[in-house]
Amino acid sequence: MVTSLTLRSEHKWQFNMIISHLVALSNNSVIGVNNDLPWKLKKDLQHFSAYTQNKAIVMGRKTFESIGRPLPNRQNIVISSTLKSMEGIEVVRGLEEGIAAAADWNSKNKLEEEIVLIGGGYVFEESILLVNKLVLTRVDCDIEGDIFYPKINLEEWAKTSDESHAKDEDNQYDFRIQTYLKIKNSSD
Numbered sequence: 001m002v003t004s005l006t007l008r009s010e011h012k013w014q015f016n017m018i019i020s021h022l023v024a025l026s027n028n029s030v031i032g033v034n035n036d037l038p039w040k041l042k043k044d045l046q047h048f049s050a051y052t053q054n055k056a057i058v059m060g061r062k063t064f065e066s067i068g069r070p071l072p073n074r075q076n077i078v079i080s081s082t083l084k085s086m087e088g089i090e091v092v093r094g095l096e097e098g099i100a101a102a103a104d105w106n107s108k109n110k111l112e113e114e115i116v117l118i119g120g121g122y123v124f125e126e127s128i129l130l131v132n133k134l135v136l137t138r139v140d141c142d143i144e145g146d147i148f149y150p151k152i153n154l155e156e157w158a159k160t161s162d163e164s165h166a167k168d169e170d171n172q173y174d175f176r177i178q179t180y181l182k183i184k185n186s187s188d
């Protein structure tokens with residue numbers, strides 16, 4: 001069982017592991033529309049696939065349904081109060097249970113010490129105060145959507161990488177992939 005998880009205050013946790021958000025968002029913070037992604041960005045899908053290989057990924061039920069299948073070479077953990085268990089996914093009943101399941105899988109498999117939260121909006125909102133790494137694809141567009149990434153205070157984060165990608169026939173918009181690590185408070 002997970003022993004490195006301690007409740008600090010409501011919705012604020014301290015973990016001895018990396019817990020990240022992997023997300024693509026527009027300039028106006030849109031991440032989804034009609035339970036789908038609002039853009040075609042082949043290079044970002046390749047980045048998503050490469051980043052998550054051999055890792056535990058935790059997602060909300062709607063994101064799982066939007067992807068439509070368990071992703072291979074990853075531990076697919078789906079948070080839902082309604083979904084029955086099915087082959088290729090581990091169903092959990094809440095965020096805390098999802099993180100604990102991912103940490104258990106990591107420790108059993110001695111693979112990556114990172115848990116990747118892959119969305120959607122509900123899961124990002126619920127976990128924004130506990131993640132310590134952000135892997136953001138900043139898509140250079142302002143678009144309409146129905147699911148948004150929560151506001152982040154970048155003063156609490158240090159940017160550690162930033163790559164730009166130009167639009168082309170397979171990538172609808174210019175985008176940047178940026179990584180941030182949470183700056184520790186003296187009270188942490």
Ligand SMILES: NC(=O)c1ccc[n+]([C@@H]2O[C@H](COP(=O)([O-])OP(=O)(O)OC[C@H]3O[C@@H](n4cnc5c(N)ncnc54)[C@H](OP(=O)(O)O)[C@@H]3O)[C@@H](O)[C@H]2O)c1
Nearest residue numbers: 023024032035036060061062063080081119120121122123
């Ligand atoms: N741009 C990106 O990087 C990105 C990434 C992922 C998703 N998306 C987009 O985001 C949209 C989906 O996001 P969403 O906010 O609608 O849904 P979501 O976060 O994917 O899933 C929400 C569902 O997850 C379950 N859930 C989440 N937290 C829970 C908790 N604490 N306890 C119990 N159940 C919990 C519930 O399922 P039940 O109703 O079954 O209980 C809830 O209805 C889609 O448009 C998708 O394409 C975009």
